[in-house]
Amino acid sequence: MHEDPGAGAGPVAHAAQPIRRATSTVLHTHRDFPGLADVAARIHALADHLETRVCSTDDRMMQMDTVGRIVRYSPVSGSRNAIAAPLHLCRVGVGIGVEGTVRFSAAHQGPPGVVHAGVAAMILDVALADANMVAGVPGMTAGLTLRYHRPIPLRRDLIVRARHASGDGRKAVSRGEIWLGSDLCVSAEGLFIVPREGVPRDWCRPE
Amino acid sequence: MHEDPGAGAGPVAHAAQPIRRATSTVLHTHRDFPGLADVAARIHALADHLETRVCSTDDRMMQMDTVGRIVRYSPVSGSRNAIAAPLHLCRVGVGIGVEGTVRFSAAHQGPPGVVHAGVAAMILDVALADANMVAGVPGMTAGLTLRYHRPIPLRRDLIVRARHASGDGRKAVSRGEIWLGSDLCVSAEGLFIVPREGVPRDWCRPE
Numbered sequence: 001m002h003e004d005p006g007a008g009a010g011p012v013a014h015a016a017q018p019i020r021r022a023t024s025t026v027l028h029t030h031r032d033f034p035g036l037a038d039v040a041a042r043i044h045a046l047a048d049h050l051e052t053r054v055c056s057t058d059d060r061m062m063q064m065d066t067v068g069r070i071v072r073y074s075p076v077s078g079s080r081n082a083i084a085a086p087l088h089l090c091r092v093g094v095g096i097g098v099e100g101t102v103r104f105s106a107a108h109q110g111p112p113g114v115v116h117a118g119v120a121a122m123i124l125d126v127a128l129a130d131a132n133m134v135a136g137v138p139g140m141t142a143g144l145t146l147r148y149h150r151p152i153p154l155r156r157d158l159i160v161r162a163r164h165a166s167g168d169g170r171k172a173v174s175r176g177e178i179w180l181g182s183d184l185c186v187s188a189e190g191l192f193i194v195p196r197e198g199v200p201r202d203w204c205r206p207e
Numbered sequence: 208m209h210e211d212p213g214a215g216a217g218p219v220a221h222a223a224q225p226i227r228r229a230t231s232t233v234l235h236t237h238r239d240f241p242g243l244a245d246v247a248a249r250i251h252a253l254a255d256h257l258e259t260r261v262c263s264t265d266d267r268m269m270q271m272d273t274v275g276r277i278v279r280y281s282p283v284s285g286s287r288n289a290i291a292a293p294l295h296l297c298r299v300g301v302g303i304g305v306e307g308t309v310r311f312s313a314a315h316q317g318p319p320g321v322v323h324a325g326v327a328a329m330i331l332d333v334a335l336a337d338a339n340m341v342a343g344v345p346g347m348t349a350g351l352t353l354r355y356h357r358p359i360p361l362r363r364d365l366i367v368r369a370r371h372a373s374g375d376g377r378k379a380v381s382r383g384e385i386w387l388g389s390d391l392c393v394s395a396e397g398l399f400i401v402p403r404e405g406v407p408r409d410w411c412r413p414e
Contacts, residue, residue, distance in 0.1 A: 011244060012238050015243050016230075019230050026289065030261075033218075039222060044225040050242075053240045073234060074323065075315045082233065122326060144352070144355075148348050
């Protein structure tokens with residue numbers, strides 16, 4: 001029932017987990033459930049309580065950066081960010097690319113029963129960036145081209161793959177896809193630019 | 208403190224609001240705050256409580272569809288979906304396009320202080336789709352091309368614009384941008400295909 005965010009996860013990732021559950025259950029709750037307003041009030045009260053202990057936004061953004069773990073706060077795949085998708089990418093080979101899985105729920109629905117195209121774009125941006133990163137050219141997104149070949153179903157295990165394709169100075173190109181088994185759902189190509197000042201060493205390393 | 212989801216918002220949108228606050232405050236909480244685990248346990252308990260009253264996933268997906276309000280559950284802009292961004296789009300002119308605003312917080316951060324490129328892609332997919340929809344050709348995303356011109360800052364009011372560009376049978380092309388004042392941050396072009404069976408009349412109408 002309570003998905004574990006992972007053995008090495010810290011207290012923030014553990015706290016993000018019930019928020020994901022609350023997001024999903026509210027989406028599925030009957031709108032005429034009389035207890036809904038009370039639940040909302042209780043979560044407001046918990047947020048009030050936490051706000052007494054928050055860092056300033058500037059402190060938090062700095063901390064996200066300097067601890068080299070900004071990927072854990074990612075809105076796309078961060079274990080500490082309750083809006084992130086359950087995307088798990090790992091390196092494939094040495095300097096080749098990344099591969100992983102994702103399974104979407106109703107919270108990610110666009111058309112009925114289908115993953116929102118914008119969510120798929122977001123996932124592929126991360127996979128393409130990570131593929132360049134593991135190839136030693138961690139850059140910022142400069143261009144993305146996506147083709148949608150077939151609808152991506154909700155509640156199915158999907159495979160996400162991306163690999164570094166070419167590089168030229170500070171430019172790096174990568175290509176990737178989202179697959180349902182052997183069916184190609186979305187393909188993408190990205191152009192990334194390595195900042196002149198570089199990026200922190202662990203900036204966007206897949207965990 | 209408690210942002211109002213809007214005068215016409217229903218109980219689900221009101222319940223999504225504190226979940227957004229919890230997401231944000233957890234991201235900003237000191238990881239050594241001893242009360243964090245207790246807050247997590249309390250939110251788990253509230254999710255447990257709600258789960259006793261949820262629709263089945265199939266029922267909910269059907270309801271999202273048939274009530275013609277699926278846009279309110281959108282993972283990108285839905286007032287009822289706690290993972291959605293605070294994107295508000297309105298029609299511009301008659302059959303021309305859409306325009307709106309968005310302001311991102313630390314939950315949407317990619318590089319330090321900057322909006323995640325994948326989040327920007329997701330927002331533009333919605334704007335481009337809506338632009339075609341108000342032009343009378345509501346389609347599914349078939350292709351997206353994005354160019355990132357400059358980093359998009361967090362915590363600034365951004366303008367999102369999109370307009371229908373051309374159509375050919377069931378194909379529709381639209382173009383759009385994210386602006387910071389007069390500075391172009393991201394530009395996009397999308398190809399959308401109208402399903403043979405059409406889409407529900409109110410399927411993706413900007414609210």
